């Protein structure tokens with residue numbers, strides 16, 4: 001059975017989860033769900049990044065110990081993912097003993113291999129990024145462009161990872177693995193970091209003690225990024241198993257935001273090489289959700305009200321309370337293609353909800369159920385094997401499959417909605433609600449029911465609850481997510497003969 005290992009970034013617990021985190025996590029979840037449906041053995045990992053200065057300072061501001069603070073914040077992430085129906089297989093916290101053991105083993109290996117040595121470094125440090133910044137990257141007033149806060153001068157005597165030794169090996173690796181970073185523009189960004197020259201990196205700290213202790217020098221803790229990246233190995237048993245880490249490595253898929261390309265596409269593969277394991281096979285980079293054109297801008301967005309809100313202040317759970325879980329999942333997957341930046345707004349959610357969910361999918365479901373009720377005695381007829389929609393469905397299944405495979409939920413849903421639109425159009429042309437009951441009406445409705453069955457299968461990774469409800473209403477047993485694709489989505493599999501249920505609208509229309 002093919003193995004499919006997908007990860008999200010592990011999120012800092014300096015603050016509560018926001019809609020940007022939800023974007024990454026729901027996209028990874030939908031892709032993982034798709035892979036379960038095609039029969040892969042899936043491991044979907046997310047979690048929290050709990051060490052480092054940023055978290056230590058947040059704890060201090062709240063007059064709590066870092067551990068107590070992390071213990072308070074980590075469950076907020078887990079609860080948010082549960083509210084968004086995210087089915088992660090594991091949730092890693094970097095304060096767990098299994099992770100400490102993995103970090104120590106991994107970095108000890110790199111030390112033993114001669115790629116870690118003592119040294120000193122001084123430079124401008126952004127606590128938000130938890131990274132040194134080159135003067136040339138900063139905005140006037142030495143402000144970090146990502147965090148809009150001044151950087152701090154930091155001088156350190158400690159251990160360095162010899163990243164500079166990996167320039168040629170990284171370039172060679174990227175030459176031999178041309179598709180390992182997607183999209184292509186992000187791969188080029190990684191390559192230009194590497195070609196620009198690599199400096200050794202200070203990877204331990206004595207200035208704080210909130211971190212994983214360095215096994216060969218316990219006065220130091222590891223720098224938070226060097227601890228965090230290892231989480232991807234911790235979860236597959238690196239701490240306790242053999243270094244080959246079994247079937248899950250290196251065929252892993254890391255979904256990350258574009259601001260952490262350097263860590264995942266330069267540092268991380270070099271660290272893996274230094275520890276004697278293969279670099280990750282695939283990094284899928286996504287862009288930012290923006291509010292009023294900026295990642296952190298103050299503007300009007302949530303609740304349609306006047307309150308100024310930053311993107312980082314929008315709680316995913318508040319959106320779920322307002323719209324329901326599946327509409328929010330659908331929006332996060334459909335609105336902004338993975339790889340691009342895109343606007344996130346309350347108005348945008350309402351208009352996509354009305355157009356795609358209320359008017360298209362919801363309308364198809366209710367008109368089919370109504371007409372089966374009035375013209376077919378409530379029993380779903382079987383589809384016609386010769387039907388224009390059969391051809392459309394075959395194309396849609398093929399292109400949705402390809403889109404899910406290439407981490408493009410946005411395209412997968414867009415193409416799935418083509419089948420909904422074309423089915424609605426067929427119904428409008430045939431007008432079965434005006435016709436006399438008989439084989440013609442049965443055929444039209446059988447085709448529409450078959451199309452709904454296929455839509456429920458293809459959209460289940462995005463909207464599991466809604467698709468299970470469509471499945472039930474069209475008289476099928478079980479759940480769409482338990483059917484095996486592609487076989488279950490073949491035209492002609494809708495059996496007919498089941499009770500089709502007329503029920504309240506799936507998605508009542510919303511006003512702005």
Ligand code: ME8
Nearest residue numbers: 009010011012020021024049228229256257288289
């Ligand atoms: O960087 N739009 O954690 P983090 C879309 N702990 N996605 C966004 C976003 C936005 N406006 N803002 C954040 C860290 N994200 C490290 C990662 S991994 C070993 C360590 C998402 O809490 C996006 O996926 O700052 C981004 O990469 C991630 O949250 C950063 O979360």
